[in-house]
Amino acid sequence: MANPYSGIPDHQFWRRAMSRQESFRLDPVTATGFSIAVTDRVATAGSCFAQHISRSLAGIGFNYYVPEQPAPDLPAAEATRRNFGVFSCRYGNLYTARQLLQLFQEAFGQRSxxxxxxxxxxxxxxxxxxxxxxxxxxxxxxxxxxARAAHLAHVRAMFETTDLFIFTLGLTEGWRSKRDGAVFPLAPGVAGGSYDHGRHEFVNFSVHEIEQDMQTFMHALRRVNRRCRVVLTVSPVPLIATYEPRHVLVSTTYSKSVLRVVAEEISRSFRDVDYFPSYEIITTHANRGSYYEDDLREVNGLGVAHAMRIFLRHYPAAAQPAPAAAAAVPPTAPRPAEAMAAAAGAGAAGAGDPVAALLAGPAGIVCDEEAIDHIRA
Structure with a gap:
């Protein structure tokens, strides 16, 4: 008897795609809207997890685009301490879509x-x-x-000239000015300033608000750079704290659900916008938590390596040499216990090994959110 599910691919059935699949072999990408050449300028922005993507792309030979560079005479260690190269420009964490939109508008003289x-x-x-x-x-x-004026000039150049923009949606919660609606990465009083109930307020953005922000951003980006393709991801890192009067797990589930819906809607609405499922790769219960550090929040090197292996499988243009060290990222990963041992061995193998870098822990990841936990303590 004929039915609409007859003949559809195995990846559309849970039992065939998940139950019978070893988790380290999971590849939820079934199609991409475009490919990436090794010469393409690739810019990144977003939450803490976006830094893993930045490091990985740079380490495996993609053209990671960083227009905001330190002075030539600034020592490398000092440049790192001052957050050069963490993202394509020194904007820090852009946790919310509203931050991204407001940064774009300020860079192009549309808001002060x-x-x-x-x-x-x-x-x-x-x-x-x-x-x-x-x-x-x-x-x-x-x-x-x-310093901000100089920074905004680099941001403007990045948006005008990049070939690919990867943005990781991180949070729905934030703090903003009551006077002009400006959204901050941290509440006033955490890393500077002073919280004033008359001037500042908490906000938890809705699906509609975030989708509107992303649509406005996409239209604005298209006006200044029509060739730019966009990859959206959702951070798999849970909230470090919630200001909503409820359990942080409930707020995390709300936040990630909203962001995942928005990423889906935007990728369906705009040509040359893809959603890359690093969130699903990291968070699926098929991994039994093996892609998280002991705090159950930070993503470990195994998870990053798995996500980037899938990225490399699908996005590099076919008729080009593979990015440096891409072939060294194994097509199948060892089981979690074996992989942990391999990661430890890779870490001792020597500096400069891109595979070891992928398997490394979260050391050095700049996360403005952490300041909330520190000041609470």
């Missing part, structure tokens, strides 16, 4: 935020929209403004 500098307890000043980008802060508010 009211709050321009926050004072720290030590008397130094920080940029409210990237408060931890300069560990030592700034001596004056004028220095903050000058």
């Amino acid at each position: 935020p009211v709050e321009t500098a926050w004072r720290r307890p030590d008397g130094r000043f920080v940029d409210p929209y990237r408060p931890q980008i300069e560990p030592d802060g700034f001596e004056t508010e004028e220095e903050v403004a000058a």
Whole structure:
């Protein structure tokens, strides 16, 4: 008897695609909307997890695009400390779609935020929209403004010239100014400034609000760079804290569900926008939690390596050499216990090994959210 499920591929059936599949072999990508050449400029932005993508792309030979570079005479260690190269520009974590949209608008002269500098307890000043980008802060508010102007010029150049933009949606919760709606990566008073109930408010963005923000951003991006393709991902990292009066697990589930819906809607609505399922690869219960560190929050190197292996399987253009070291990322990963041992061995094998870098833990990942936990403690 004929039925509409007759003849559809195995990957559309749970039992065939999941129950009978070893988790390390999981590949949920069934099609992509475009390919990436090794010469394509690839820019990244988003939440903490986006930094794993940035590092991995750079380590395996893609053209990771970083227009905001340190001065030539700045030592490498100091450049790293000051967050050069963490993302394509030094914008810090862009956790929400509203932050991304407002950054774009400011870079192209379409908005000027009211709050321009926050004072720290030590008397130094920080940029409210990237408060931890300069560990030592700034001596004056004028220095903050000058640094931001230079930063925005790089952001503008990035959006105008990149070939691919990878954005990781991270949070729905945030803090904003009541005066102009500007959204901050951290609540005032955490890394600078002072919380004022009359000037600041908590917001938990809805599906509709985030989808509208992403649609507005996409149309704006198309106006300045029609050739730019976009890959959207959702961060698999749970919320470090919620301001909603409920359990953090419930807020995490809400947040990630909303962001996943938005990513789906935007990828369906715009040509040359793909959703890459790193969220599903990391969080599926088929892994039994093996892709998380002991805190059940940070993604470990095994999870990052699995996600990037799938990315490399599907996105590089066929008629080109594979990115450096791409062949070294195994097509199938060992079982979790074996992989952990292999990761430990890779870590001892020597610096500069891109595979070892993929398997490394979350050390050095810059996450503004962490400041919330530290100040609570």
